[in-house]
Amino acid sequence: TGGSDVEIRDGEVETRDGVEIEVAANIGTLDDIDLAVERGADGVGLFRTEFLFLDRESPPDEDEQYEAYLQALEAFDGGRIVVRTLDIGGDKPIPYLDLPDEENPFLGERGIRRSLGPDSDLFETQIRALLRAAGSADGANLSVMLPLVASLEELHEAREVIDDISVDLDAVGIEYEMPEFGIMIETPAAVFMADEFAPHVDFFSIGTNDLAQYVMAAERGNERVSDLGDYRQPAVLRAIAQTVEAADGDDCWVGMCGEMAGDPELTELLVGLGLDELSMSAVTVPHVKAAVTETDTAEAEALAARVRSASTKSEVTEILTESQ
Numbered sequence: 001t002g003g004s005d006v007e008i009r010d011g012e013v014e015t016r017d018g019v020e021i022e023v024a025a026n027i028g029t030l031d032d033i034d035l036a037v038e039r040g041a042d043g044v045g046l047f048r049t050e051f052l053f054l055d056r057e058s059p060p061d062e063d064e065q066y067e068a069y070l071q072a073l074e075a076f077d078g079g080r081i082v083v084r085t086l087d088i089g090g091d092k093p094i095p096y097l098d099l100p101d102e103e104n105p106f107l108g109e110r111g112i113r114r115s116l117g118p119d120s121d122l123f124e125t126q127i128r129a130l131l132r133a134a135g136s137a138d139g140a141n142l143s144v145m146l147p148l149v150a151s152l153e154e155l156h157e158a159r160e161v162i163d164d165i166s167v168d169l170d171a172v173g174i175e176y177e178m179p180e181f182g183i184m185i186e187t188p189a190a191v192f193m194a195d196e197f198a199p200h201v202d203f204f205s206i207g208t209n210d211l212a213q214y215v216m217a218a219e220r221g222n223e224r225v226s227d228l229g230d231y232r233q234p235a236v237l238r239a240i241a242q243t244v245e246a247a248d249g250d251d252c253w254v255g256m257c258g259e260m261a262g263d264p265e266l267t268e269l270l271v272g273l274g275l276d277e278l279s280m281s282a283v284t285v286p287h288v289k290a291a292v293t294e295t296d297t298a299e300a301e302a303l304a305a306r307v308r309s310a311s312t313k314s315e316v317t318e319i320l321t322e323s324q
């Protein structure tokens with residue numbers, strides 16, 4: 001990846017038969033924005049806001065966050081910017097936040113669970129900063145995304161916080177705009193409940209790093225179980241397919257922002273499974289854009305059907321190799 005021989009394509013790309021696929025970048029720090037623009041990303045599909053909170057002694061305040069979100073919104077002329085609310089806990093500790101000492105942090109208080117619990121103040125500050133930034137940037141196209149959602153209550157509670165903050169901003173006459181609202185699909189519960197979630201959100205974004213970990217009960221980053229925790233496992237692929245199908249018929253687009261989305265050898269499969277957007281590390285954006293332009297959706301759907309009927313990871317790998 002990252003070879004200099006690949007063509008940088010600015011602007012949205014389509015498959016050979018004219019289906020538009022959004023290809024966006026994952027960013028953490030503000031420095032990542034420049035690289036994302038340089039590599040021709042259509043926008044940001046995952047802004048990991050934890051990075052704004054790292055390497056410092058206290059959380060960034062509302063104004064500092066507002067400036068950061070504004071900078072991202074202004075860097076992509078009308079391109080969609082998906083900002084994920086704080087996803088702390090699990091493998092993402094922040095020293096000054098005093099996280100609990102848990103035996104299984106990946107199954108503990110992380111992501112939205114903290115935002116609706118001990119970090120609710122931080123969550124409200126972040127939402128205010130986001131709504132204000134959306135109101136200030138010219139042609140802003142902001143989406144707010146919740147991490148690690150597992151129940152409908154979490155979705156509703158978070159939505160209520162956002163609505164309450166908009167009422168507060170109205171009351172004091174501060175300019176803001178309501179963003180798109182969506183959730184990450186990265187727990188098996190979210191996959192099973194996706195048809196219940198879809199009517200309440202504008203989009204899903206599948207986080208294959210955590211989804212593979214939780215579907216396969218194989219810790220991400222643990223090499224001893226990396227073969228099991230692979231997104232080519234049929235169970236993970238079926239979870240992805242089920243998510244896309246659950247959103248069908250609702251006004252809910254489906255993207256993917258886990259590492260799987262950045263593998264150009266899987267682009268055809270992902271288009272065939274019906275993903276609308278793919279978001280990845282900026283370096284691979286041109287490779288995936290190239291792969292989209294070489295894809296025919298009818299062929300991609302046939303490939304997806306074959307992959308979906310595979311019963312083992314080696315069968316999946318074989319089908320994918322044959323299709324290259």
Ligand code: PEP
Pocket residue numbers: 046048087186206207208209210211257258259
């Ligand atoms: C994921 O889980 O796939 C994801 C994109 O989020 P993160 O890697 O930040 O947990």
Ligand code: MG
Pocket residue numbers: 147186207209210
């Ligand atoms: Mg995740």
